[in-house]
Amino acid sequence: MSGAASVQVLDFACGVFLLAGVGALWRRALSAVIGLLAVQGAALAVVAAALGADEHHPELYAVAAGVGVLRAGVLPGLARRALAASGEDRESEPLVNVASSLLVAAALVLLAYAVAQPLARLEGSQGSRALPVGLASVLIGLFMLVARRKALSQVAGFLLLDNGITAVAFLAAAGVPLLVEIGVSFDLLLVVLVLRVLTVRMQSAFGTTDLDDLRELHD
Amino acid sequence: MNLIGAGLACSVGLTGAASAAGLALPRRSRATGVGVLTAALGAAGVVVGVAALSGRTFSACLPDVLPLAGVYLGVDALSGLFITVAGAVVLAVAVYGIGYHGHGHDPGRAASALFPLFALAMLLVPAAASVSTFLVCWELMAVTSLLLVLTEHRRREQVREAGLWYAVMTQLGFVLILFALVWLAAAAHGETFAAIRAAAGHLSPAVRGTVFVLALVGFGSKAGIVPLHAWLPRAHPEAPSPVSALMSAVMVNLGVYGLIRVGMGLLGGGPRWWWLLAMAAGAVSAVYGILQASVTSDLKRLLAYSTTENMGLIVLGVGAAGLFGSAGKPQLAGIALAAALLHVVTHSAFKALLFAGAGSVLRATGTRDLDALGGLRQAMPVTTAAFAVGALGAAALPGGAGFVSEWLLLQSLIHGLAVPGIVVSVVLPIAVAAVALSAGLAVATFVKALGTGFLARPRSDGAARAAESPATMLAAMLMLAGAATVLAVAPGLAGSWLARAVAGVTPVGPAVADAVRTKLTVLGSTMSPLVVVAGTVGVTVVLAGLLRLVVGVRRRAVPLWDCGAGPPSARMQYTATSFAEPLQRVFDDVLAPESDVDVTPVVESAYLVERVSYHRVVPDRIEHRLYAPVLIAVRWCGERARALANGSVHRYLGYAFSSLVILLVALAAVK
Structure with missing residues (x-):
């Protein structure tokens, strides 16, 4: 792959990454949200691979493959199984409705670009121009955690958040050391497993997975 | 190196x-x-x-x-x-x-x-x-x-x-x-x-x-x-x-060190109001500290309040030094600072000694309550003697370690009246009065501590079972007592050291140091504490000898007349509380003690009393007035803040999200 082509691939992947994040806020069907997460994971893997091609780091290909398997395959698969077990496919009444959510998402993307300007201007690598995309995904993920009720939406929000963090790490510093990446991925896997168990338990206890039913957490 | x-x-x-x-x-x-x-x-x-x-x-x-x-x-x-x-x-x-x-x-x-x-x-x-x-x-x-x-x-x-x-x-x-x-x-x-x-x-x-x-x-x-x-x-x-x-003997000193280092060393002195503020704080601390000490009956609490008093005197001295320095009287400033530093040294000696003595008492009797002590003189003679030396020092009587420095402080304050200015001529007499009042109350306080704590008969089982402390503790107390005695009788020995310490801080340098050294030497010769002590001890010994000669060696044992009320018991002696009662009465308006009398009548008749109980506490009034409102306000805020945490996970996430967004917006706006 030539330098110019890899930059174009990188830009395209970043665009898909951001769109998938915003799309996850737009769709109410949880299966569609999980599908968008898989797309975002795949885009992240492409970002890593394109960076590897651009900066001639062959080990980034291995990282890209690992990221792709985990974030586009394993984690969405686990979420799908949890979805099948819970039997609720719609985020019926979100705390913030879809239209407002999209407006907020637009504002958050603007904020991310405004804040990350000095970082984007750093003449480090091709990736640093696209850095605000990762930050935007972090903010959108956090917003999803706040604005959606179902436990599976929380899982999705958390995954958006973590995808964003990983994207920032890739774009700013061409990835963290392999050992750290493996550790983070392992943590992520555990978190999703725990949330999945939680979803199933909530379903059997309350008949719904609305997180606002958990109100005991105060002094 | x-x-x-x-x-x-x-x-x-x-x-x-x-x-x-x-x-x-x-x-x-x-x-x-x-x-x-x-x-x-x-x-x-x-x-x-x-x-x-x-x-x-x-x-x-x-x-x-x-x-x-x-x-x-x-x-x-x-x-x-x-x-x-x-x-x-x-x-x-x-x-x-x-x-x-x-x-x-x-x-x-x-x-x-x-x-x-x-x-x-x-x-x-x-x-x-x-x-x-x-x-x-x-x-x-x-x-x-x-x-x-x-x-x-x-x-x-x-x-x-x-x-x-x-x-x-x-x-x-x-x-x-x-x-x-x-x-x-x-x-x-x-x-x-x-x-x-x-x-x-x-x-x-x-x-x-x-x-x-x-x-x-x-x-x-x-x-x-x-x-x-x-x-x-x-x-x-x-x-x-x-x-x-x-x-109590070292760490609190470092507060004074910091004040001198920053106020005089780093800032190089300042306007008059700085030092008047320090003097006011010092004078209030001196009087209030010793007043609280004089009415408490917990031995270590008494010593702690006495620390407040002595630190107050030292800060008063430092403030006076700064005041004289700002008024262009470096010699007086040097003397006042030397007095404060000398008091730091002597206070450390006698306060360490007193706390060591209190520790021995606590170890031997298991109580710090002066009302339950007494009669330790026979069982713990060395501890009693050491505590007496410390108490003499804390009472600032001639022969005690605190006397020289307080005397020097008083002298510098009195000579400071030469400094012009209406504020100075009002403040300095008040400061002199504060030092004198605190010295007088200190005598009462430490007479109480020594008299009711160590003399007479034991008032509790713990005090009756007391035994002398191990040799290392006694050795340490004797070391401290020796240091306190040397400082008391020959303060001139420390003159050149003090002069050098003072010269290092006040900007005027060696001329003042010479003046301080002369002053200390002159103090040593004109009113020589050594002579005072030797004279007092000599006269006491001679008088005791004469009395024995006149009255005769033979002692006669006769039964004590007890007014027909049965033999005198330990319950009839002065306790710390009863000793301090007149003082408490005099300073009633300042201390505001709370007393409470409970009379329980016999069930059959309201006219017959079964039991009368009397409680009295002397609360720390400044603490009550000053700290209680702050604590109540903090507690109120804490109670209100509980409404913020209602248990909803979304709300908690929302807090985190909104604070992050606000922070980022602020960052983007500032840039």
């Missing part, structure tokens, strides 16, 4: 060894190992301090010890004075600790290892020569002392409350000191003391004034100045006795 550097390095090494001994040695030999090594650490401190006092100086920069800032050390005569005092008290208290901890009061591994670290921190604070080094040493001292106060938290519930009070007060003080010094360093564009000293003259008066007030409040809280004294009567009684001795 000269003697001072070698001594400091040596003390750091000894601290490591002592802490390791505290952690590693088995219980049987732990107290001895830690005690011996800590005593050596104290001796190293004395060597460093004396070397600095005899004219050597030392400065060093260790860039690798603290990241970014580096460690700057600098020892001059003023530091030397405080290091000498700290080292000497550490030496004696470490020896005392061998007996105290070795026989029954084992503090455990952690406290044994922390004790030398606390001692080292107190040696290093005066040796720091940059803001960051000073703050690190100060915080090390605060944290180690807090952990040591909590040593016995498993045995008594009150220890935790005392620890909480101490932690809050000391950290608040630390924050203020941090603000003051960091602000000063930022304004002076340099954080070493030398850089600040060079730039301090060009700062704006507003910055200088604010820094001084912050430093006064911060260091005042460490020195136990009213109204920031609330931790002192709590933490000192609840700490193990060697720790209370170190805290």
Whole structure:
């Protein structure tokens, strides 16, 4: 792959990454949200691979493959199984409705670009121009955690958040050391497993997975 | 590296060894190992301090010890004075600790290892020569002392409350000191003391004034100045006795050191209102502290309040020195500062001695309540004698250690009336009155402590079973008593050291030092405490001999007339409470004691009384008025804040999200 082509691939992947994040806020069907997460994971893997091609780091290909398997395959698969077990496919009444959510998402993307300007201007690598995309995904993920009720939406929000963090790490510093990446991925896997168990338990206890039913957490 | 550097390095090494001994040695030999090594650490401190006092100086920069800032050390005569005092008290208290901890009061591994670290921190604070080094040493001292106060938290519930009070007060003080010094360093564009000293003259008066007030409040809280004294009567009684001795005799001094170092050394003196503020705080502390001490019946609490009194006198002296300096009277300033520094030294000697004595009593009887003591003179003769020497010093009577410095302070205040200005001519007589009143109340307080605590007959089983302390504790008390006696009868010996310490701080230099030395020597010769003591002792001995000659050697034993009310019992003697009752009556409006009489009638008839119970407490009024509203407000805010946490996960996530977004928006807007 030539330098110019890899930059174009990188830009395209970043665009898909951001769109998938915003799309996850737009769709109410949880299966569609999980599908968008898989797309975002795949885009992240492409970002890593394109960076590897651009900066001639062959080990980034291995990282890209690992990221792709985990974030586009394993984690969405686990979420799908949890979805099948819970039997609720719609985020019926979100705390913030879809239209407002999209407006907020637009504002958050603007904020991310405004804040990350000095970082984007750093003449480090091709990736640093696209850095605000990762930050935007972090903010959108956090917003999803706040604005959606179902436990599976929380899982999705958390995954958006973590995808964003990983994207920032890739774009700013061409990835963290392999050992750290493996550790983070392992943590992520555990978190999703725990949330999945939680979803199933909530379903059997309350008949719904609305997180606002958990109100005991105060002094 | 000269003697001072070698001594400091040596003390750091000894601290490591002592802490390791505290952690590693088995219980049987732990107290001895830690005690011996800590005593050596104290001796190293004395060597460093004396070397600095005899004219050597030392400065060093260790860039690798603290990241970014580096460690700057600098020892001059003023530091030397405080290091000498700290080292000497550490030496004696470490020896005392061998007996105290070795026989029954084992503090455990952690406290044994922390004790030398606390001692080292107190040696290093005066040796720091940059803001960051000073703050690190100060915080090390605060944290180690807090952990040591909590040593016995498993045995008594009150220890935790005392620890909480101490932690809050000391950290608040630390924050203020941090603000003051960091602000000063930022304004002076340099954080070493030398850089600040060079730039301090060009700062704006507003910055200088604010820094001084912050430093006064911060260091005042460490020195136990009213109204920031609330931790002192709590933490000192609840700490193990060697720790209370170190805290009360050395740690509070460092508050004074900080005030002198920042106010006079770094800022180089200031306008009149600074020092009038310090004098007012000192005078109020002196009178209020000793007043509370005179009505309390807890021995260690009494000593803690007496510390507030003495620190008040010292701050009063420092304030007077600054006032005279700002009025262009360097000689008077030198005398007042010398008086304050001499009082630092003597107070450390007699207060360490008194706390050691109180620790012995506590160890032997299991109580600190003066009402339940008495009759210790026969069982504990050495402790009683040592406590008497300390009490004489604290009472500021001729022959006692505190007398010379208080006398010098009074003289400088009286001569200060020559300074023109209406404020001065109003303030100085009041200050003289405050010193005199506190001296008088101190006599009553320590007569009470010695008389009801040690003389007459025991008033409880614990006091009746008392036995003399182990030899190491007695040796330490005798060492401290010897130091107090030397300071009392021959204060002129310290003259040249004091002169050098004073000359290092006040900008005027050697001329004033000469004046101070002359003054101390003249004081030594004209009213020579040695002659006073020798005269008093001689006359007493001669009179006693004459009486025996006249009355005769033969003694006649006759039954005592008891008014027909049965033989006199220990319940009929003066207790601490009853001794203080007249004082409490006189100062009723100030102290506002709360008394409560409960009369329970017999069930059959309301006219027959079954039981009468009488309760009386003397609450700390300043604390009630000042702290209670703040605590209530904080508690109210805490209760209201519970509504913020209603249990909804989304709300908690929302807090995090909105704070992040607000932060980012602010960042984007500021840029």
